Amino acid sequence: MDFDLNLENTMIRDAVKDWVSKECTREVVGQLEEQGQFPQELFNKLGTLGFSGMMIPERFAGAGVNTLAACIVVEELASAYPVLANCYIGPTFFGGAVISELGSESQKERYLEKIAAQSLMTSLAFAEPEDADVEFTETTAKQRGDQFVIRGEKAYVSLADQAELLIVLARTDGAKVDDEVTLFCVDAKAEGVEVSRVDTMGQWGANTCDISFNDVEVSAADILGGEAQSGKGRQQLASISDTVQLAYAASAVGMAQGAFEYALDYARQRVQFGQVIARYPAIGHMLSDVAAKTEAARLMVYRAAWLREQGKSCSDAINMARCLGAEVAVKSAMDGLQILGGYGYTMEYDIQRYVRDSTSLFSAGKSLDYLKEKISESLVQLDY
Amino acid sequence: MSYRFTPSQQELREKTAAFVAREIPREVAQEVDRRDEYPHELMKKLGEQGFWKINIPKKYGGDEGNIIDMMIFSEEIAKALPVLTFAAGNVQLYGSNILIVNGNDAQRDEYLPRLAKGELKFCFGLTEPDSGSDAGNIRMSAVPDGNDYVLNGAKIFTSGASVADISITHTRTASDRYGGITSFLVDTRSPGYRATPLKKLGSKGSDTCEVYYENVRVSRDNILGGPECVNTAWPQMMRLLNGERLGLSATTIGIMDTVVNECVVHIRKRKQRVGSSIRLQELEHKIAEMATLLEAARQLAYNTASMMVNGVNCIKETAMCKYFCAETGKKVSLMGLEVMGADGYTMASSVQHLFRDISLLTIGGGTSQIQKNVIAKQLGL
Numbered sequence: 001m002d003f004d005l006n007l008e009n010t011m012i013r014d015a016v017k018d019w020v021s022k023e024c025t026r027e028v029v030g031q032l033e034e035q036g037q038f039p040q041e042l043f044n045k046l047g048t049l050g051f052s053g054m055m056i057p058e059r060f061a062g063a064g065v066n067t068l069a070a071c072i073v074v075e076e077l078a079s080a081y082p083v084l085a086n087c088y089i090g091p092t093f094f095g096g097a098v099i100s101e102l103g104s105e106s107q108k109e110r111y112l113e114k115i116a117a118q119s120l121m122t123s124l125a126f127a128e129p130e131d132a133d134v135e136f137t138e139t140t141a142k143q144r145g146d147q148f149v150i151r152g153e154k155a156y157v158s159l160a161d162q163a164e165l166l167i168v169l170a171r172t173d174g175a176k177v178d179d180e181v182t183l184f185c186v187d188a189k190a191e192g193v194e195v196s197r198v199d200t201m202g203q204w205g206a207n208t209c210d211i212s213f214n215d216v217e218v219s220a221a222d223i224l225g226g227e228a229q230s231g232k233g234r235q236q237l238a239s240i241s242d243t244v245q246l247a248y249a250a251s252a253v254g255m256a257q258g259a260f261e262y263a264l265d266y267a268r269q270r271v272q273f274g275q276v277i278a279r280y281p282a283i284g285h286m287l288s289d290v291a292a293k294t295e296a297a298r299l300m301v302y303r304a305a306w307l308r309e310q311g312k313s314c315s316d317a318i319n320m321a322r323c324l325g326a327e328v329a330v331k332s333a334m335d336g337l338q339i340l341g342g343y344g345y346t347m348e349y350d351i352q353r354y355v356r357d358s359t360s361l362f363s364a365g366k367s368l369d370y371l372k373e374k375i376s377e378s379l380v381q382l383d384y
Numbered sequence: 385m386s387y388r389f390t391p392s393q394q395e396l397r398e399k400t401a402a403f404v405a406r407e408i409p410r411e412v413a414q415e416v417d418r419r420d421e422y423p424h425e426l427m428k429k430l431g432e433q434g435f436w437k438i439n440i441p442k443k444y445g446g447d448e449g450n451i452i453d454m455m456i457f458s459e460e461i462a463k464a465l466p467v468l469t470f471a472a473g474n475v476q477l478y479g480s481n482i483l484i485v486n487g488n489d490a491q492r493d494e495y496l497p498r499l500a501k502g503e504l505k506f507c508f509g510l511t512e513p514d515s516g517s518d519a520g521n522i523r524m525s526a527v528p529d530g531n532d533y534v535l536n537g538a539k540i541f542t543s544g545a546s547v548a549d550i551s552i553t554h555t556r557t558a559s560d561r562y563g564g565i566t567s568f569l570v571d572t573r574s575p576g577y578r579a580t581p582l583k584k585l586g587s588k589g590s591d592t593c594e595v596y597y598e599n600v601r602v603s604r605d606n607i608l609g610g611p612e613c614v615n616t617a618w619p620q621m622m623r624l625l626n627g628e629r630l631g632l633s634a635t636t637i638g639i640m641d642t643v644v645n646e647c648v649v650h651i652r653k654r655k656q657r658v659g660s661s662i663r664l665q666e667l668e669h670k671i672a673e674m675a676t677l678l679e680a681a682r683q684l685a686y687n688t689a690s691m692m693v694n695g696v697n698c699i700k701e702t703a704m705c706k707y708f709c710a711e712t713g714k715k716v717s718l719m720g721l722e723v724m725g726a727d728g729y730t731m732a733s734s735v736q737h738l739f740r741d742i743s744l745l746t747i748g749g750g751t752s753q754i755q756k757n758v759i760a761k762q763l764g765l
Contacts, residue, residue: 127726130657131654131657131658132725132726133658136657136658155726156726198730199730199731199732200729200730200731201729201730201731201736201739201740202729208726208729208730271514272515272516272517272518272521273517273518273521280753282753282756283753330718334714334718334743337585337743337747338746338747338751338752338753341516341517341747341751342511342516342540342541342747342748344747345584345585345586345587345743345744345747346582346583346584346585347582347583347584347585348582348583352584352585355585355743356585356740359718359721359729359736359739360729362721362722362725362728362729363725363726363728363729367722367725368722369663369666369667369722372666373663373666
């Protein structure tokens with residue numbers, strides 16, 4: 001077993017770290033945060049580095065699938081600016097990985113090159129205002145000849161306001177079984193798609209959105225994976241869930257690391273009672289605890305990425321990394337806030353941003369209780 | 385043994401709850417948070433309803449209530465808008481209570497009747513950029529000049545500093561670490577006083593400021609307790625700590641109460657929608673744990689308060705109470721965020737609002753780490 005990153009991934013990490021330290025400076029990020037704007041310029045610059053194709057095979061103009069490297073990019077971005085990590089996850093994971101894995105040949109040709117070259121933003125429209133679970137999907141796709149007409153409401157879709165491609169979950173009309181659902185590739189600018197932003201506590205700039213689908217027409221060929229996949233959304237969702245949760249797990253590790261470093265830096269400088277506060281076990285041990293748990297979550301993410309890339313069973317490993325990651329990211333941010341004290345509570349210091357952003361991990365993609373349920377189902381192996 | 389509320393305390397709770405129901409619907413609370421403006425309007429209404437009289441002695445026109453009355457008020461207000469309990473502190477705690485405990489007769493006569501009527505606000509200038517937990521490290525200078533003192537220096541995290549009429553300002557008047565601190569009643573209209581509100585994660589509307597003093601002139605008669613109280617601000621402050629810790633504990637209890645209720649409503653709705661499911665057990669157990677923690681915090685807080693009311697030495701217990709309630713409140717709010725899921729993360733949700741607000745409470749009023757220092761010392765360590 002070798003815990004060193006290989007040369008390629010080491011170079012990728014160094015390159016991202018370097019880029020982040022130059023581009024995502026405190027001033028730049030602070031200003032973007034204040035405006036609550038999508039970080040368009042940073043997103044464009046990031047796109048030129050060629051990292052968006054990391055989950056796309058070379059034959060579709062991608063960089064060749066390197067799951068670990070994509071996770072490392074997410075991690076490094078999230079460490080400095082969690083919002084930008086989400087902006088990277090959209091095209092790379094939701095677009096590149098999902099289409100590469102599940103798309104039809106024509107979908108691959110249509111989207112993958114654009115994703116690799118132009119970071120085509122992709123959003124996953126699965127959850128609904130009333131419930132996030134698949135079985136309560138109320139959005140319908142009614143078949144009308146060769147077309148499907150999508151109608152319904154989706155909720156909490158990350159970055160839908162920036163998306164060009166939406167992957168939409170709908171109950172398919174005419175499906176053999178009642179609860180059959182289908183995934184569709186929908187042009188975000190299509191007629192009848194109405195996106196509205198929702199104000200949230202954090203992730204300012206990577207806006208969470210509600211979407212109304214008012215009789216949006218798509219063709220049968222827009223079914224993810226092609227017409228043959230009609231009614232097979234459930235199986236596809238299981239594989240997508242791994243992709244999504246792996247990305248969020250990597251993001252969690254990055255946030256944990258970023259908040260930790262920020263708090264460590266402060267604790268090494270702040271003097272109270274004639275000592276730098278990092279010397280007090282009340283502070284120093286809090287930091288060492290966070291460091292240990294962050295390291296654990298990181299190793300879990302790397303192993304999960306490796307399993308996924310080897311084509312081995314990886315759902316449990318991913319969900320476990322995602323759950324621990326969320327816990328550690330929130331803990332790191334909250335402990336960091338405690339260490340920075342009154343200063344940390346002001347908007348002038350970055351730790352409040354980690355608090356606001358990391359708490360999105362409670363529900364990003366799926367809730368933690370849902371993921372724990374998946375792990376438990378797999379461990380307990382009972383037929384529910 | 386659990387504390388029993390008197391009929392007049394029950395009445396106060398009902399009156400406060402009615403005020404909250406009438407005046408602070410969710411939209412109003414959300415608006416205070418969004419605009420980050422001191423809740424002047426609500427403060428005025430609280431005054432009109434007689435809430436500033438709660439802890440003022442009868443001879444000054446007050447109700448002469450005790451710490452438990454104050455806690456009941458804070459708990460009920462915090463259920464809807466925690467920052468309003470801090471704003472109320474600008475009258476009840478940093479105004480009336482400080483003068484009752486540490487003022488002299490002249491100062492009480494001058495200010496208490498006006499505080500009771502809601503005509504005045506006070507703030508508490510203690511923390512400085514380099515003296516947070518190490519509160520004894522005060523550097524702001526106060527140099528005698530005839531019958532006056534001249535103040536120079538900076539304060540930070542002073543809540544209400546730009547809206548208050550008087551700032552209780554702690555200064556360095558002698559080199560002795562704890563025996564060289566003097567507290568002044570500084571008129572904030574004095575030339576050289578400048579307060580700027582800070583932008584914060586939560587507790588928005590608290591008007592928490594950076595404050596600069598440049599040659600601010602104060603008469604020696606405005607030393608808290610009178611000229612003979614020079615260099616005694618530290619012991620004066622120690623006399624306030626039990627009450628402050630209990631008051632803040634009450635705020636955490638109000639916050640937890642709403643978080644638990646919001647989660648119950650949320651999961652009930654979900655059950656109605658999707659039917660009972662074993663899958664909801666984790667969330668139901670989370671809420672059960674949150675409710676249990678709340679109950680433990682509430683009993684600890686009111687029992688500790690009854691020790692104080694009965695004149696029992698309770699430094700250790702109030703420190704335990706503040707530590708436990710604030711940490712528990714933070715934990716419960718985080719659990720609440722998790723239970724609420726994506727709904728709880730939106731600005732429309734009171735849970736994220738309360739979570740951001742309570743995150744201050746393990747810091748302000750003595751951090752959890754400082755409380756543990758106090759507890760350890762009281763245990764003889």
